[in-house]
Structure formats: structure tokens, C-alpha cells
Amino acid sequence: MNNIVIYFLKLFICLIIIVVIMRLWSKNQEKIFFINSRKVAFPSQLFYKTDDGRYLAYWPKDYRGRKSTLQSRNSLIGKFTEEWVCKLFGRLIVDDDLYLVKQAIIPSLGITSRSPVDLVISTANRKILKASEVKVIFEVKMSIVWNWQYFDDSNNVVEIGDFRTHQGKPSFTRSDSILKAIGKCIGIRVSSFESSKIPIVVIGNAPLSNGFCKKADHLKRVGVIQGFWSLNPFPLNHGNTRKTTPYGGYIRFNNTSELKRNLDNLFSQDLNFFSGMENPKTLGKYIEIANNENNYEDKGLKFLKLIRRY
């Protein structure tokens, strides 16, 4: 009796942690980024300075003065968001045999130290991994979404508008960022058949550029990328944004438990990527041969072998 009470108490506490304490991306995360980064960087390395002497994260849409392009903030926000995603997923994954590895190197997939993948879930706690140890690959593409003003007298930042009010386009709203992510994922897919069992997910914190909604769904259908996931529930100050694309190629998560459901779903399926360019006659032949196997699973595996010409 006591054990059952304790069990439910534990479950309850877990639920509270997931729903209340663990938050997805929000303005508060960006504030933390600036306050933290201020300890290692000058304001001029984190903010633009306008002609009238204000420190801003982005150039406002109506700003007509002299402008420059910050480079010093890029790797800082890259590091911060990667670390943030790692911590978030670390708390969602309860399995003791799974590890999160940042900047992972997977030589058999052509992923070398020159261009490591941002984050993977792996069965081994090492930087250099075998393809068979990698459960999921995450490509993190997150930005500062809101515009911020910095006050150096109080060392404080204040939010001054969402991404519709400034010129820079954050994360998934930028089409060439998406192209870059797709390119990297294709690179992994075509590197080796060993990658065909590994789901790839792109993580962002802004709505997906309209032009890529259909493509995101197609990429999921054909198996190249298992999803573009936005971890920012409320990217706008007023109004709503797209929750998901019809086939779920893009999803905006409302909370961490929803994220966890989708993550678990990725693990529960034994997914296989396959592709080809073959005439119907040859495909028919493959299907006939594969059909000689005893059950659906073996038939499927045989078919995969055939189209890959093992």
C-alpha cells in the first residue's frame, strides 16, 4: 500500500517537473543568454549600437541609420542553444543506457571532426561513435528570436519587439538556413547505408518559412529528415503561428510533455531510410524475390537489401 502511494507521488512530482519547471524556449531564455554572455563579452560584441547610442540585438525594421554586421555573437548563441537543447533532452530521457553527446564524430558516416553533428542520442558515452550506437541525430538551428535593448548603466536587457519588428530573420524563418540544414542531412544520408536506420531531426525556435512547409512534409515522407521541430511555443507577442504542417514535417511544440511523446515515438519505431531510381520491372522482380521470405519483416529487409544491391 505504502509503495503504491510513493510510486504515485513520484509520478506526480515528475509530471510537475515536466509541465511546470521545464520550459521550452521563451523570452526568458534569451534574457539569460545575454546576461550570461555579458560576463565574457563586451556589449559591443553582443549588441549593435545605433546612431542615437542605443544597444540593440537586431536592427529595427524602420531603422535608417548606419549599420554593421555582428560576427562575435554567432558562436556564442550557437553554443548556448546547443547546450540548452542538450540539457532539455537530458531531462526528458529517463533511460540510463542512453547518453547525449554534443559535437559527435561518426567516422563511418563521414562525420569527422571537421564537421561534427551538433547533438546525438547514443548508447555509448563517447565523442567518437559507431553508426550502430547512434539513435538520433539532432541538428540545432536556433537564434535570438526577439529584439532586445541593453542598458549598460543597469547591465540589464529589455525586450522591445518580436521578430516581425526587426530586420534579421531568426532560425526556421530564414530559407537559406533551412537549405543548409537539409544539405547537411542529405550529406549524412548519402554517406553510407549505415545512416539509414538513424532518424535526423532539425531543432529550431521560430516558425518555418512558408516556402518550406510542403518540402518539410515531403522530406519526412521520403525519410530524409524526420522532422523540423520548433521548441518555441509563443514566438509572437500578438497572434498565433502554425502549429504543424499537414504531415507533421514541421511541429511547434506547446510543452515538454508533447516533445517527449514525439521523442519516444522516434525510438519506438524501427525506421529504415530507403531510396532509389529504378524501373517498374526491376522493382517487380525485387518484390517477387522478397516475397519468398517468411514474414513481413524479413520480406521488408530482403527488399531493402535488393534495392541497395548488397
Added chain:
DNA sequence: AGCTAATCCACGAACGCCGA
């Protein structure tokens, strides 16, 4: 004519590798 989106190019800092 004026707007937006897509695309391509460039930027500077950081980091790891490799050869001298």
C-alpha cells in the same frame, strides 16, 4: 510602384586538424 520572399554571397570569430 512598392512590398516580400528566396537566393547567393560575405563576414569575423572560434576551433580542430595537420604538416612544418
Added chain:
DNA sequence: TCGGCGTTCGTGGATTAGCT
């Protein structure tokens, strides 16, 4: 040990296409 090279990070500028 040092310097060059390749790569990534996220943002801005320029140009073009397409829409109203």
C-alpha cells in the same frame, strides 16, 4: 609549437522574382 586550412556559427546586403 606555430601557422595555414577547412569548417561552422548566425546575421546583413544585394539582387531577382513574383505578387498586388
